[in-house]
Amino acid sequence: MFGSDISRRGFLRGSAVLGAGLALPSLSACSEAPAAAAMSSLHTLLPGRVVRPGDPDYTSFVTPWNLAWQKARPKAAAIVRASSTDDVAAALRWAHETGTAIVARSGGHSYAGYSTTPGVVIDVSRMTSVGFNPSTNVATLGGGVRNIHAGAEFQKIGRTITHGRCYQVGYAGLVLGGGIGFNVRRLGMTCDQLIETTVVLASGEVVRAAPDENSDLLWAAKGGGGGNFGIHTSFVVQTYDAPPVTVFDILWRENVEQVLRWLLDFVRYAPREFGAKITVRATPQPSGPPRVTVGLLGQLVGTLDETTALLDPAFAIAEPDRSYGFLREASYWDGQKRLSDEGTPERSAERSVFINNSLGDDGVALILDHMRKWPPHKGLAQWKAFATGGAANDVAPTATAFVHRQSWMLAAIDVAWEGDDPESDISTSLGWLDEFHAALAPYGSGAYQNFLDPRERDWAQAYYGENFGRLVNVKRKYDPRNVFHNGQSIPLDVMAFVNSR
Numbered sequence: 403m404f405g406s407d408i409s410r411r412g413f414l415r416g417s418a419v420l421g422a423g424l425a426l427p428s429l430s431a432c433s434e435a436p437a438a439a440a441m442s443s444l445h446t447l448l449p450g451r452v453v454r455p456g457d458p459d460y461t462s463f464v465t466p467w468n469l470a471w472q473k474a475r476p477k478a479a480a481i482v483r484a485s486s487t488d489d490v491a492a493a494l495r496w497a498h499e500t501g502t503a504i505v506a507r508s509g510g511h512s513y514a515g516y517s518t519t520p521g522v523v524i525d526v527s528r529m530t531s532v533g534f535n536p537s538t539n540v541a542t543l544g545g546g547v548r549n550i551h552a553g554a555e556f557q558k559i560g561r562t563i564t565h566g567r568c569y570q571v572g573y574a575g576l577v578l579g580g581g582i583g584f585n586v587r588r589l590g591m592t593c594d595q596l597i598e599t600t601v602v603l604a605s606g607e608v609v610r611a612a613p614d615e616n617s618d619l620l621w622a623a624k625g626g627g628g629g630n631f632g633i634h635t636s637f638v639v640q641t642y643d644a645p646p647v648t649v650f651d652i653l654w655r656e657n658v659e660q661v662l663r664w665l666l667d668f669v670r671y672a673p674r675e676f677g678a679k680i681t682v683r684a685t686p687q688p689s690g691p692p693r694v695t696v697g698l699l700g701q702l703v704g705t706l707d708e709t710t711a712l713l714d715p716a717f718a719i720a721e722p723d724r725s726y727g728f729l730r731e732a733s734y735w736d737g738q739k740r741l742s743d744e745g746t747p748e749r750s751a752e753r754s755v756f757i758n759n760s761l762g763d764d765g766v767a768l769i770l771d772h773m774r775k776w777p778p779h780k781g782l783a784q785w786k787a788f789a790t791g792g793a794a795n796d797v798a799p800t801a802t803a804f805v806h807r808q809s810w811m812l813a814a815i816d817v818a819w820e821g822d823d824p825e826s827d828i829s830t831s832l833g834w835l836d837e838f839h840a841a842l843a844p845y846g847s848g849a850y851q852n853f854l855d856p857r858e859r860d861w862a863q864a865y866y867g868e869n870f871g872r873l874v875n876v877k878r879k880y881d882p883r884n885v886f887h888n889g890q891s892i893p894l895d896v897m898a899f900v901n902s903r
């Protein structure tokens with residue numbers, strides 16, 4: 403019925419280096435690289451686990467996923483490739499004794515390039531074990547598990563969680579910042595499924611965060627953001643049945659205004675079994691404004707007939723491009739293979755807002771007007787919206803650190819560019835991004851802490867809202883020396899933070 407799969411950003415593959423145009427937050431204290439003697443003691447402490455400049459893997463570890471930060475972010479003096487909680491604890495004790503700056507890294511997909519430091523990166527990506535207890539349906543994931551590892555193991559046992567669709571994204575970053583995927587309306591946020599986690603604190607002390615022990619740290623781990631309190635080396639999570647699905651990737655090129663209007667109304671009241679992302683994309687044309695298309699990617703836990711019945715009104719508004727995409731039944735994990743993406747590194751900036759209000763005709767016009775006015779260059783601009791709500795909104799805003807519990811959609815605007823684009827093109831695109839984001843803001847509130855946005859000045863309010871003060875208390879208790887810090891990390895003191903803005 404539909405044609406081939408087309409990668410989200412297939413045409414945006416570049417290799418040159420550019421960090422232009424992005425607003426850089428300042429790096430915090432403790433940015434000293436380790437002295438030679440300290441480095442040699444690290445080698446002795448963790449033989450075979452330390453990667454240094456000149457080693458074969460070094461470049462791949464210091465290259466951020468978002469290449470826009472490649473020049474702007476510091477390159478680590480070394481990377482510790484931890485294989486166990488003991489390795490992480492030893493590295494943290496060493497950093498404590500030598501006064502070396504450290505940062506945690508799992509999948510390395512921080513939008514803002516925060517998983518790096520001039521000191522030592524403690525990389526947990528070797529810790530990919532997935533254990534499963536069939537009597538409780540609870541799984542234990544190592545701190546370095548990525549979507550691809552979790553998917554491979556869960557497929558064997560017919561289980562699932564709320565996961566993302568980009569294979570290489572780390573579960574650690576995903577769960578610590580909330581976690582949105584096509585199961586979110588049915589099963590809740592990824593962080594809602596977290597039962598317990600093992601955390602190595604800056605001192606090297608290993609603690610368990612669970613409902614009966616360090617429950618404040620568990621609360622903070624559910625949406626308080628990665629890189630704030632300690633290094634998580636394992637996650638105990640509730641799993642769910644992985645039922646058959648109908649997966650779809652549908653593209654409309656005609657009548658996009660009416661199609662978008664219908665889709666947005668539909669998603670707001672869709673059944674919980676429905677999970678989707680709507681994409682409005684602008685494609686540069688040889689002359690005139692960019693061409694705008696509307697895409698729908700996702701799944702229904704249900705049959706093809708049920709899915710078609712739900713989407714028939716959209717098909718009646720405009721015939722989709724039948725040479726593109728797919729609409730078909732699949733077993734759960736086969737379906738995920740069709741929906742998944744490798745997530746190739748790119749140069750991009752993204753701004754988000756949780757939509758709580760109706761977008762209506764005005765909102766649709768606003769989105770399409772902005773997309774049509776995108777100042778095109780070789781890059782990409784898209785407005786995308788992830789269906790939220792459903793089970794994610796069954797949880798109270800203060801029950802976990804993930805505060806955004808009133809939205810029905812997460813909207814995000816992103817622009818991407820290539821390494822050889824002129825700086826003036828990039829800054830024009832970024833100006834358009836800021837203006838579009840400001841125009842969309844009245845329809846919602848907040849911003850997604852997993853789509854880190856260094857352009858967001860009021861990020862503490864946007865990411866954490868009324869939970870920010872409580873997160874600061876957790877920070878003071880578990881990381882009183884602010885060892886874990888980045889440009890948007892939880893501070894030690896609310897008033898000092900406010901006064902410094």
Ligand SMILES: Cc1cc2nc3c(=O)[nH]c(=O)nc-3n(C[C@H](O)[C@H](O)[C@H](O)COP(=O)(O)OP(=O)(O)OC[C@H]3O[C@@H](n4cnc5c(N)ncnc54)[C@H](O)[C@@H]3O)c2cc1C
Nearest residue numbers: 506508509510511512517566568572575582628629634745
């Ligand atoms: C291509 C792509 C696709 C995405 N898709 C989705 C999606 O479908 N749904 C969604 O919700 N989000 C998605 N995201 C956002 C993603 O959830 C965040 O970027 C997330 O923080 C990435 O986690 P990571 O482990 O890969 O990144 P990293 O860069 O390794 O880590 C992110 C942050 O967490 C810290 N951190 C890493 N590991 C640990 C640890 N073990 N303990 C403590 N702190 C740690 C780091 O220091 C850093 O500050 C996507 C991002 C990208 C780039």
